Amino acid sequence: MKIVTIDPITRLEGHGKISIFLDNKGDVENAYLQIPELRGFERFAEGRRAEDMPQITSRICGVCPVAHHFASAKTLDDAFNVQPPSAAKKLRELMYMGYFIYDHILHFYYLGGPDFIVGPDAPASQRNILGVIEKAGVEIGKEVIKHRAYGQKITAILGGKATHPVCGLPGGVSKGLNKDEVKDIEKMTKSCIDFAKFSLKLFDDIVLKNKDYVKLITSDPYQLNTYNMGVVDEKNKVNFYDGKIRVTNQKGDEHLKFDVKDYYNIIAEHVEEWSYMKFPYLKDIGWKGLSDGKDSGIYRVGPLGRLNASEGMATSLADKEYKKMFETLGGRPVNSTLAFHWARLIELLYATERAMELVKDSEITSQKIRNPVGEPGEGFGVTEAARGTLIHHYKLDKDGLIDKANLIVATTNNAGAITMSVRDAAKGVISKGKIDDGILNKVEMAFRAYDPCFACATHTLPGGMPLQADVYNQNKKLLKTIKQNTVEV
């Protein structure tokens, strides 16, 4: 058996495998993304004190601790029949903006951006942050580090530790802000707004002014015509922290708008025998296999899903950029998977502008930050994690212990779409058995755009083991395997 090893998917850790099957001409017959699943979170949660859930769920995976933390805190608000005071909601949302700032910067500059800034065909050893620094310069590198750290610091000021937030409680938060902290956050936020604007300009200069990149973005292998989903405010503008869940169709019109309480009437999960991942779909449309179009219930979440599922951004600069993106790419919805990167930067700008609104709000230093809880019951909560819609649902017993817990995480919501994107990209870029590092990178790009986080999608081991790609010939004989590390975990 001939096994070729290609240095791989260093920016795509997680615990997954892409299997690519070639036909007798060497073209792609099919490609699957397989993710081993760790089960048992729901069981692990049972019997625990409900108020511990924001801490416990923030440890499911190191990527979105803040998203889990607040999806959980909101679920507890609901389960204990309490509304947090308005100041507490604002403090939570401000912290949430800090999380979006560092998370989106990290993805664009470290993980997704190298494909564009350094180039999709550049050697793997250069398609990383070091290559970005090489190309863009040390000064820009320093700005990237600085602003990512600002996002972390804003989160840490509000939440205790950035990676282990401890502030979210049923009915509010445990810690307010003092005037010095407000000043500090305001200063960092101002700098972050400028950096977000700079990032969009960089995207404009490097990506949009490069005809080859625009061609790549709009090329067939990267298009997916699914439904889109995201949380919106009462004006149908994107909201990360709170609102109704809106689904738009292939024409960009509203298909559904629902409260998270109704999620199990709207979303069902399909199981495939070759994957541990569940594939959510819209119940009213139904499961029609891994296909797109109006008859298939598969939807997309995450930056592009959110922008497609909304009617704009709630802040002025981001809204202008929102309009520009849809004008440039032919109107809403945009179906190009690679436009996720653009959408992510528009969201970065929104997060910085929204953070400024919140930190300047006179209520932000209020000390009325928690309301007393009521009797325990059932609760539902939704937030937009950086990578998409995140739903928590708990049933509490009379003593306030967890009786049942169910989570639908962002990458699970995207499972069908990611699988199709990988398949379509493989079909589009591999032909006549010719596979090299640059070609496989273009398959990975389809995957990377979603910024998937398989750690919690499969409730699995966070990180370490890189994605592996296996290529098989028509006799199902393994031709190539991509794997690099001898050390895993």
Place this chain on the structure above:
Amino acid sequence: MKKTIILGIGNPILRDDGVGIHVADELKKQIDDPNVKIDSAFTGGMNLLDMIIGHDRAILIDAVKIRDKKSGEVNMFKLGELSAFHTANPHDLSLPQAIEMAKRLGETRIPDEIKLVGINLGELPCDFGENLSPEIKNAVPKAVELVKEEVKKNYE
């Protein structure tokens, strides 16, 4: 005197994956030294870098999976000996990458010595829980001793 940071790395609710944190907790009971800071981390390369910056040396304790080594075996490695250090964060850089990047940007406060005490897992944990398997639990004292010996070098 060298300023040392000891970091237990892992996911505290993912059974054997959290072994580094168990070792760090034990070390906290046994080491009382103003030049030694002991902490735990469930995070990726960029945040790990922030945590070790400013120290003369760093000792990281983590679960590893190395082919040809037995489950529960404890080994010490230098940074660079392994192709990947655990990043608890699938959306992040590995620690060696983060360090290389920081050096490229002119960072001078990176520890001169970075070592990893790796506890080898035969099987990757596949469900949630706070307890270690017996085999990995037995490895904790070995890892503790190895770290303590390393710390003693401060005084040689």
